[in-house]
Amino acid sequence: MAKVTAMDVYKLLPQTNCEKCGEASCMAFATKLSDKDADISSCTELSDEGFKKLDDLLAPSVKEVTIGKGEKTRVIGGDEVLYRYEESYYNQTIIAIDVADDLDELEFERKVKKIEDIAFERTGDVLKLDAIALRNKSNDVERFANCAKKLKSSKYPVFLITLNPVAMEAALNEIGDERPLMYAVTEANIDEMANLAVKYQCPITVFSPDDLEKMKDMVFTLKSLGVEDIVMDPGTLTGEAIGDTIDNFVMSRRLAIEENDENFRYPLLGVPALVKLNNKDENNQDDEVKKSIMEATIASMLINKYADIIILKGTEIWELIPILTLRQSVYTDPRWPQEVDSGIYEFGEIDKDSPVILTTNFSLTYYTVEGDLKSGNATCYLLVLNTVGRAVDVAIAGGQFDGKAVADLIKDTQIENKINTRKMVIPGLAAPLSGEIEDETGWDVMVGPRDSSAVAEFIAEKF
Numbered sequence: 282m283a284k285v286t287a288m289d290v291y292k293l294l295p296q297t298n299c300e301k302c303g304e305a306s307c308m309a310f311a312t313k314l315s316d317k318d319a320d321i322s323s324c325t326e327l328s329d330e331g332f333k334k335l336d337d338l339l340a341p342s343v344k345e346v347t348i349g350k351g352e353k354t355r356v357i358g359g360d361e362v363l364y365r366y367e368e369s370y371y372n373q374t375i376i377a378i379d380v381a382d383d384l385d386e387l388e389f390e391r392k393v394k395k396i397e398d399i400a401f402e403r404t405g406d407v408l409k410l411d412a413i414a415l416r417n418k419s420n421d422v423e424r425f426a427n428c429a430k431k432l433k434s435s436k437y438p439v440f441l442i443t444l445n446p447v448a449m450e451a452a453l454n455e456i457g458d459e460r461p462l463m464y465a466v467t468e469a470n471i472d473e474m475a476n477l478a479v480k481y482q483c484p485i486t487v488f489s490p491d492d493l494e495k496m497k498d499m500v501f502t503l504k505s506l507g508v509e510d511i512v513m514d515p516g517t518l519t520g521e522a523i524g525d526t527i528d529n530f531v532m533s534r535r536l537a538i539e540e541n542d543e544n545f546r547y548p549l550l551g552v553p554a555l556v557k558l559n560n561k562d563e564n565n566q567d568d569e570v571k572k573s574i575m576e577a578t579i580a581s582m583l584i585n586k587y588a589d590i591i592i593l594k595g596t597e598i599w600e601l602i603p604i605l606t607l608r609q610s611v612y613t614d615p616r617w618p619q620e621v622d623s624g625i626y627e628f629g630e631i632d633k634d635s636p637v638i639l640t641t642n643f644s645l646t647y648y649t650v651e652g653d654l655k656s657g658n659a660t661c662y663l664l665v666l667n668t669v670g671r672a673v674d675v676a677i678a679g680g681q682f683d684g685k686a687v688a689d690l691i692k693d694t695q696i697e698n699k700i701n702t703r704k705m706v707i708p709g710l711a712a713p714l715s716g717e718i719e720d721e722t723g724w725d726v727m728v729g730p731r732d733s734s735a736v737a738e739f740i741a742e743k744f
């Protein structure tokens with residue numbers, strides 16, 4: 282679908298330039314709307330019909346679907362492009378963990394808590410899981426409903442996994458007001474499941490493994506039955522047919538974005554957990570490790586190829602860290618430099634004789650240095666130079682990191698009022714600039730290590 286331009290939007294606005302939206306003109310508002318930087322409702326002058334036309338025009342190629350409510354809300358979909366460099370991907374992939382309803386009470390609570398507690402920090406973001414996928418493994422309707430009820434107190438939204446409409450309704454009776462994701466619709470249960478989705482106003486997943494024609498027919502039927510919030514699972518084939526899985530995900534997304542096919546404009550869901558669920562020899566530890574590696578590999582492929590939701594079984598941090606890290610990278614907006622604020626940062630019990638370390642404001646550089654200083658218990662000032670989010674060597678080549686820029690930073694931060702010394706440690710990669718920085722600043726310059734993991738030790742030795 283061709284990108285909507287500001288002019289396309291402007292044509293549908295009242296064009297009175299009344300400024301009630303807070304912008305100086307309708308064109309300025311149109312520019313913000315086309316950049317997804319404003320909300321249509323800010324224009325109070327639109328008729329209902331005008332609002333609807335504009336809403337349709339601005340609807341993303343992949344429709345947004347909301348799962349959960351209140352603090353548990355997660356939004357998926359919303360993408361406009363096939364390739365991230367063309368714009369950005371929106372609404373990061375939701376990662377849910379499979380929890381079977383046949384666990385005993387203590388095990389169930391432990392597993393839910395473990396899922397909720399998984400978190401680690403990377404480049405300033407805390408990376409976490411998103412949802413709990415409750416699976417009706419017991420085939421017991423009451424047990425499934427009871428487990429759903431327990432999950433009301435969970436801090437994450439819930440997926441309800443059963444093909445049995447009776448079990449689904451029993452669970453929805455307990456937790457339907459929290460907008461869980463229903464999984465799944467097949468040809469065999471489509472009427473009953475559609476009725477439940479409409480009755481409880483919950484999003485629902487269509488399951489059509491390796492058959493996109495059938496997927497299209499089922500999505501069409503669901504819409505005709507009044508279901509609006511749909512997620513598509515084209516099947517996760519985990520064995521030799523893994524290539525077909527990727528083909529189906531890519532084809533579904535191409536149909537949404539390039540062909541604007543109304544029956545494919547929905548978020549996609551994959552289930553890497555099937556690596557483990559289809560092969561149940563859980564006593565073989567070697568095999569478990571191999572399955573976890575395969576599960577992480579498939580999860581990574583699906584995050585790269587358009588999955589808006591993945592369901593995993595593994596909860597080992599060594600398996601999850603690469604998946605969460607990849608997701609963070611894929612959903613980082615490539616249009617904006619990743620940077621932190623420039624200025625002075627303080628570590629440890631600093632005083633007027635504490636050393637001064639210099640780095641750049643590229644976020645990956647900053648957070649690596651920060652982590653190394655903290656883990657090394659270093660006491661120092663960290664001067665962060667604005668290099669427009671560029672790493673040390675790139676900023677030197679690009680002219681953002683030179684003697685004058687460092688002199689300006691010293692002046693702007695007024696660090697000379699905080700310390701008695703005039704000695705600075707610069708990154709090892711900036712060694713060629715040491716003389717220039719000394720000339721421009723009048724400070725003594727020490728060339729530090731090339732790798733920030735050695736900085737804390739360097740400080741301890743030299744100061």
Ligand code: SF4
Binds near residue numbers: 298300304311326327
């Ligand atoms: S409120 Fe609507 S009509 Fe008024 S300036 Fe903004 S976009 Fe134009």
